[in-house]
Amino acid sequence: MTDQATARSREEGEEVPSIREVPGGAPRDLLELGADALTPTERWQIRFVRRTFERGALDKSVRFLQHHIGSNWIEQSIKNLRHVHGADRLPKLERDQSTILVCNHRSFFDLYVVTGYLVRRGMPQRLVFPVRSQFFYDKPLGLVVNGIMSFFAMYPPVFRERKRAALNLASLDEVVRLVRQGGAFVGLHPEGTRNKGDDPYALLPAQGGVGRIIHASRGSAVVIPVFINGLGNDIVKQIGSNFTRKGAPVTMVFGKPLDFGDMLDAPPSPRLHRRISEHALEAIRALGEEERAIRARL
Numbered sequence: 558m559t560d561q562a563t564a565r566s567r568e569e570g571e572e573v574p575s576i577r578e579v580p581g582g583a584p585r586d587l588l589e590l591g592a593d594a595l596t597p598t599e600r601w602q603i604r605f606v607r608r609t610f611e612r613g614a615l616d617k618s619v620r621f622l623q624h625h626i627g628s629n630w631i632e633q634s635i636k637n638l639r640h641v642h643g644a645d646r647l648p649k650l651e652r653d654q655s656t657i658l659v660c661n662h663r664s665f666f667d668l669y670v671v672t673g674y675l676v677r678r679g680m681p682q683r684l685v686f687p688v689r690s691q692f693f694y695d696k697p698l699g700l701v702v703n704g705i706m707s708f709f710a711m712y713p714p715v716f717r718e719r720k721r722a723a724l725n726l727a728s729l730d731e732v733v734r735l736v737r738q739g740g741a742f743v744g745l746h747p748e749g750t751r752n753k754g755d756d757p758y759a760l761l762p763a764q765g766g767v768g769r770i771i772h773a774s775r776g777s778a779v780v781i782p783v784f785i786n787g788l789g790n791d792i793v794k795q796i797g798s799n800f801t802r803k804g805a806p807v808t809m810v811f812g813k814p815l816d817f818g819d820m821l822d823a824p825p826s827p828r829l830h831r832r833i834s835e836h837a838l839e840a841i842r843a844l845g846e847e848e849r850a851i852r853a854r855l
Contacts, residue, residue, distance in 0.1 A: 659746070749761070
Protein backbone atom coordinates (compact mmCIF):
# COMPACT_ATOMS: atom_id res chain seq x y z
CA MET A 558 0.00 0.00 0.00
CA THR A 559 1.41 3.44 -0.87
CA ASP A 560 2.15 6.03 1.82
CA GLN A 561 -0.52 8.23 0.27
CA ALA A 562 -3.12 5.46 0.46
CA THR A 563 -2.11 4.69 4.03
CA ALA A 564 -2.48 8.34 4.99
CA ARG A 565 -5.90 8.43 3.33
CA SER A 566 -7.06 5.33 5.22
CA ARG A 567 -5.96 6.95 8.48
CA GLU A 568 -7.93 10.08 7.70
CA GLU A 569 -11.00 7.95 6.98
CA GLY A 570 -10.76 6.22 10.36
CA GLU A 571 -9.68 2.72 9.31
CA GLU A 572 -10.27 0.18 12.06
CA VAL A 573 -6.95 -1.72 11.91
CA PRO A 574 -3.89 0.06 10.52
CA SER A 575 -1.69 -1.87 8.12
CA ILE A 576 0.80 -3.98 10.07
CA ARG A 577 4.20 -3.17 8.62
CA GLU A 578 7.55 -4.55 9.60
CA VAL A 579 10.01 -2.25 11.28
CA PRO A 580 13.71 -2.77 11.89
CA GLY A 581 14.42 -5.10 14.77
CA GLY A 582 16.23 -8.25 15.81
CA ALA A 583 15.14 -10.75 18.43
CA PRO A 584 11.48 -10.83 19.55
CA ARG A 585 10.62 -8.13 22.04
CA ASP A 586 7.97 -8.07 24.72
CA LEU A 587 5.21 -5.55 24.00
CA LEU A 588 5.15 -4.13 27.51
CA GLU A 589 8.94 -4.00 27.72
CA LEU A 590 9.33 -2.26 24.37
CA GLY A 591 6.48 0.10 25.17
CA ALA A 592 7.71 1.06 28.65
CA ASP A 593 7.96 4.72 27.63
CA ALA A 594 5.52 4.71 24.69
CA LEU A 595 2.40 3.10 26.18
CA THR A 596 0.01 5.05 28.36
CA PRO A 597 -0.86 3.71 31.85
CA THR A 598 -4.30 2.71 30.53
CA GLU A 599 -2.79 0.80 27.62
CA ARG A 600 -0.28 -0.99 29.83
CA TRP A 601 -2.97 -2.04 32.30
CA GLN A 602 -5.31 -3.30 29.61
CA ILE A 603 -2.60 -5.23 27.78
CA ARG A 604 -1.61 -6.91 31.06
CA PHE A 605 -5.23 -7.77 31.79
CA VAL A 606 -6.07 -9.25 28.37
CA ARG A 607 -2.74 -11.08 28.28
CA ARG A 608 -3.65 -12.66 31.62
CA THR A 609 -6.82 -14.11 30.07
CA PHE A 610 -4.61 -16.24 27.78
CA GLU A 611 -2.88 -17.93 30.68
CA ARG A 612 -4.07 -21.48 31.26
CA GLY A 613 -6.57 -21.58 34.10
CA ALA A 614 -10.08 -20.61 35.12
CA LEU A 615 -10.05 -17.21 33.38
CA ASP A 616 -8.96 -18.68 30.05
CA LYS A 617 -11.58 -21.45 30.34
CA SER A 618 -14.27 -18.88 31.08
CA VAL A 619 -13.33 -16.76 28.07
CA ARG A 620 -13.30 -19.82 25.78
CA PHE A 621 -16.75 -20.81 27.07
CA LEU A 622 -18.14 -17.34 26.39
CA GLN A 623 -16.60 -17.17 22.90
CA HIS A 624 -17.88 -20.61 21.95
CA HIS A 625 -21.32 -20.60 23.54
CA ILE A 626 -22.39 -16.94 23.66
CA GLY A 627 -20.47 -15.11 20.95
CA SER A 628 -20.84 -17.78 18.27
CA ASN A 629 -24.55 -18.17 19.00
CA TRP A 630 -25.49 -14.55 18.45
CA ILE A 631 -23.34 -14.42 15.30
CA GLU A 632 -25.05 -17.57 14.04
CA GLN A 633 -28.51 -16.13 14.64
CA SER A 634 -27.52 -12.85 12.97
CA ILE A 635 -26.25 -14.31 9.68
CA LYS A 636 -27.57 -17.85 9.14
CA ASN A 637 -30.39 -16.88 6.74
CA LEU A 638 -27.97 -15.21 4.32
CA ARG A 639 -24.87 -17.35 4.68
CA HIS A 640 -23.65 -19.85 2.09
CA VAL A 641 -20.59 -21.97 2.89
CA HIS A 642 -18.44 -23.85 0.38
CA GLY A 643 -15.23 -25.81 0.77
CA ALA A 644 -15.86 -26.87 4.37
CA ASP A 645 -14.83 -30.40 3.35
CA ARG A 646 -11.32 -29.03 2.71
CA LEU A 647 -10.84 -28.03 6.34
CA PRO A 648 -8.63 -30.17 8.56
CA LYS A 649 -9.77 -31.24 12.01
CA LEU A 650 -9.05 -28.37 14.38
CA GLU A 651 -7.50 -29.66 17.59
CA ARG A 652 -7.83 -27.87 20.95
CA ASP A 653 -4.10 -27.70 21.69
CA GLN A 654 -2.97 -26.95 18.14
CA SER A 655 -2.93 -23.41 16.76
CA THR A 656 -4.50 -22.32 13.50
CA ILE A 657 -3.92 -19.21 11.41
CA LEU A 658 -6.83 -18.13 9.20
CA VAL A 659 -5.96 -15.76 6.34
CA CYS A 660 -8.90 -13.86 4.92
CA ASN A 661 -9.71 -11.00 2.56
CA HIS A 662 -10.91 -7.83 4.27
CA ARG A 663 -14.04 -6.03 3.12
CA SER A 664 -16.09 -5.62 6.29
CA PHE A 665 -15.55 -5.00 9.99
CA PHE A 666 -17.24 -8.36 10.58
CA ASP A 667 -15.36 -10.72 8.20
CA LEU A 668 -13.49 -12.66 10.87
CA TYR A 669 -16.41 -12.75 13.29
CA VAL A 670 -18.69 -14.40 10.73
CA VAL A 671 -16.08 -16.90 9.53
CA THR A 672 -14.96 -17.94 13.00
CA GLY A 673 -18.54 -17.96 14.26
CA TYR A 674 -19.30 -20.62 11.67
CA LEU A 675 -16.20 -22.62 12.57
CA VAL A 676 -17.01 -22.52 16.28
CA ARG A 677 -20.49 -23.85 15.52
CA ARG A 678 -18.76 -26.73 13.69
CA GLY A 679 -16.80 -27.56 16.83
CA MET A 680 -13.64 -25.46 16.52
CA PRO A 681 -12.30 -25.54 20.14
CA GLN A 682 -9.51 -22.96 20.04
CA ARG A 683 -9.22 -19.49 21.61
CA LEU A 684 -9.91 -16.64 19.18
CA VAL A 685 -7.27 -13.95 18.53
CA PHE A 686 -7.84 -10.91 16.27
CA PRO A 687 -5.28 -8.05 16.27
CA VAL A 688 -7.13 -4.74 16.63
CA ARG A 689 -6.35 -1.04 16.51
CA SER A 690 -5.16 0.38 19.82
CA GLN A 691 -7.30 3.51 19.57
CA PHE A 692 -10.39 3.19 21.75
CA PHE A 693 -9.98 -0.56 22.40
CA TYR A 694 -6.79 -0.09 24.44
CA ASP A 695 -6.37 3.61 25.18
CA LYS A 696 -9.86 4.09 26.69
CA PRO A 697 -11.23 2.22 29.74
CA LEU A 698 -14.52 1.72 27.88
CA GLY A 699 -12.57 -0.10 25.17
CA LEU A 700 -11.86 -2.96 27.55
CA VAL A 701 -15.57 -3.30 28.30
CA VAL A 702 -16.50 -3.25 24.61
CA ASN A 703 -13.76 -5.76 23.82
CA GLY A 704 -15.08 -8.05 26.52
CA ILE A 705 -18.72 -7.75 25.47
CA MET A 706 -18.24 -7.84 21.69
CA SER A 707 -15.57 -10.50 21.36
CA PHE A 708 -14.85 -11.80 24.88
CA PHE A 709 -11.27 -10.47 24.60
CA ALA A 710 -10.56 -11.90 21.15
CA MET A 711 -9.39 -8.43 20.03
CA TYR A 712 -5.73 -8.69 20.93
CA PRO A 713 -2.96 -7.61 20.62
CA PRO A 714 -3.27 -3.89 19.87
CA VAL A 715 -1.85 -2.42 16.67
CA PHE A 716 -0.61 1.19 16.69
CA ARG A 717 -1.19 3.61 13.84
CA GLU A 718 0.93 6.52 15.11
CA ARG A 719 4.24 6.76 13.26
CA LYS A 720 6.14 7.50 16.47
CA ARG A 721 4.92 4.19 17.93
CA ALA A 722 5.36 2.07 14.80
CA ALA A 723 8.14 0.04 16.44
CA LEU A 724 5.57 -1.34 18.88
CA ASN A 725 3.88 -3.19 16.02
CA LEU A 726 6.87 -5.51 15.73
CA ALA A 727 6.30 -6.49 19.35
CA SER A 728 2.58 -6.98 18.61
CA LEU A 729 3.48 -9.36 15.78
CA ASP A 730 5.77 -11.24 18.16
CA GLU A 731 2.95 -11.38 20.71
CA VAL A 732 0.77 -13.15 18.13
CA VAL A 733 3.61 -15.59 17.43
CA ARG A 734 3.95 -16.27 21.16
CA LEU A 735 0.26 -17.14 21.42
CA VAL A 736 0.46 -19.40 18.36
CA ARG A 737 3.48 -21.25 19.75
CA GLN A 738 1.75 -21.57 23.11
CA GLY A 739 -0.86 -23.69 21.36
CA GLY A 740 -4.63 -23.59 21.22
CA ALA A 741 -4.95 -20.23 19.45
CA PHE A 742 -7.08 -19.51 16.39
CA VAL A 743 -5.64 -16.34 14.86
CA GLY A 744 -7.54 -14.39 12.19
CA LEU A 745 -5.33 -12.27 9.92
CA HIS A 746 -5.72 -10.15 6.78
CA PRO A 747 -2.74 -10.28 4.37
CA GLU A 748 -4.03 -7.04 2.80
CA GLY A 749 -3.32 -5.36 6.12
CA THR A 750 -6.26 -2.98 5.96
CA ARG A 751 -9.89 -2.95 4.90
CA ASN A 752 -10.44 -2.79 1.13
CA LYS A 753 -12.95 -0.03 0.42
CA GLY A 754 -12.91 -0.37 -3.37
CA ASP A 755 -15.99 -1.18 -5.41
CA ASP A 756 -14.67 -4.53 -6.68
CA PRO A 757 -14.61 -7.20 -3.93
CA TYR A 758 -12.34 -9.39 -6.08
CA ALA A 759 -9.62 -6.76 -6.55
CA LEU A 760 -7.50 -7.30 -3.44
CA LEU A 761 -5.03 -4.82 -1.97
CA PRO A 762 -1.28 -5.60 -2.05
CA ALA A 763 -0.02 -8.08 0.52
CA GLN A 764 1.74 -6.70 3.59
CA GLY A 765 4.70 -8.45 5.20
CA GLY A 766 3.41 -8.58 8.77
CA VAL A 767 1.25 -11.65 8.17
CA GLY A 768 4.17 -13.38 6.47
CA ARG A 769 6.35 -12.67 9.48
CA ILE A 770 3.83 -14.32 11.80
CA ILE A 771 3.48 -17.37 9.55
CA HIS A 772 7.24 -17.76 9.14
CA ALA A 773 7.96 -17.38 12.86
CA SER A 774 5.11 -19.80 13.70
CA ARG A 775 6.24 -22.56 11.33
CA GLY A 776 5.59 -25.97 12.75
CA SER A 777 3.20 -24.52 15.34
CA ALA A 778 0.15 -23.78 13.21
CA VAL A 779 -1.79 -24.82 10.14
CA VAL A 780 -2.65 -21.92 7.78
CA ILE A 781 -6.13 -21.93 6.21
CA PRO A 782 -7.30 -19.47 3.50
CA VAL A 783 -10.88 -18.24 3.13
CA PHE A 784 -12.66 -15.73 0.89
CA ILE A 785 -15.82 -14.03 2.15
CA ASN A 786 -18.12 -11.69 0.26
CA GLY A 787 -21.45 -9.96 0.86
CA LEU A 788 -21.07 -8.43 4.31
CA GLY A 789 -21.72 -4.74 4.92
CA ASN A 790 -20.32 -2.46 7.62
CA ASP A 791 -23.60 -1.32 9.22
CA ILE A 792 -24.24 -3.91 11.94
CA VAL A 793 -27.90 -2.93 12.47
CA LYS A 794 -28.67 -3.08 8.75
CA GLN A 795 -26.70 -6.31 8.36
CA ILE A 796 -28.54 -8.11 11.14
CA GLY A 797 -31.91 -6.72 10.04
CA SER A 798 -31.42 -7.95 6.48
CA ASN A 799 -30.73 -11.43 7.85
CA PHE A 800 -34.09 -11.59 9.60
CA THR A 801 -36.02 -10.13 6.66
CA ARG A 802 -34.01 -12.45 4.37
CA LYS A 803 -33.69 -9.57 1.91
CA GLY A 804 -29.97 -8.92 2.35
CA ALA A 805 -27.21 -9.82 -0.08
CA PRO A 806 -25.97 -13.42 0.12
CA VAL A 807 -22.93 -13.80 2.38
CA THR A 808 -20.70 -16.39 0.76
CA MET A 809 -17.64 -18.07 2.33
CA VAL A 810 -15.28 -20.34 0.43
CA PHE A 811 -12.61 -22.23 2.38
CA GLY A 812 -9.42 -23.57 0.85
CA LYS A 813 -7.10 -26.40 1.78
CA PRO A 814 -4.30 -25.70 4.29
CA LEU A 815 -1.51 -23.79 2.60
CA ASP A 816 1.88 -25.23 1.74
CA PHE A 817 4.65 -22.62 1.77
CA GLY A 818 7.36 -25.07 0.68
CA ASP A 819 10.93 -23.97 1.22
CA MET A 820 9.91 -20.44 2.23
CA LEU A 821 9.40 -21.47 5.85
CA ASP A 822 12.95 -22.88 6.03
CA ALA A 823 14.61 -19.75 4.62
CA PRO A 824 16.25 -17.13 6.87
CA PRO A 825 13.77 -14.40 7.90
CA SER A 826 13.77 -11.13 5.99
CA PRO A 827 11.20 -8.49 5.04
CA ARG A 828 11.33 -9.67 1.42
CA LEU A 829 10.66 -13.28 2.42
CA HIS A 830 7.82 -12.26 4.71
CA ARG A 831 6.17 -10.33 1.89
CA ARG A 832 6.52 -13.37 -0.40
CA ILE A 833 4.78 -15.53 2.21
CA SER A 834 1.97 -12.97 2.52
CA GLU A 835 1.66 -12.82 -1.27
CA HIS A 836 1.40 -16.61 -1.43
CA ALA A 837 -1.45 -16.51 1.10
CA LEU A 838 -3.16 -13.69 -0.79
CA GLU A 839 -2.92 -15.60 -4.07
CA ALA A 840 -4.76 -18.51 -2.46
CA ILE A 841 -7.45 -16.11 -1.23
CA ARG A 842 -7.70 -14.57 -4.70
CA ALA A 843 -8.22 -18.01 -6.25
CA LEU A 844 -11.00 -18.69 -3.75
CA GLY A 845 -12.48 -15.34 -4.72
CA GLU A 846 -12.80 -16.49 -8.32
CA GLU A 847 -14.46 -19.66 -7.08
CA GLU A 848 -16.84 -17.54 -5.02
CA ARG A 849 -17.59 -15.35 -8.06
CA ALA A 850 -18.80 -18.42 -9.97
CA ILE A 851 -20.83 -19.64 -7.02
CA ARG A 852 -22.46 -16.23 -6.52
CA ALA A 853 -23.48 -16.12 -10.16
CA ARG A 854 -25.56 -19.27 -9.56
CA LEU A 855 -27.31 -18.03 -6.39
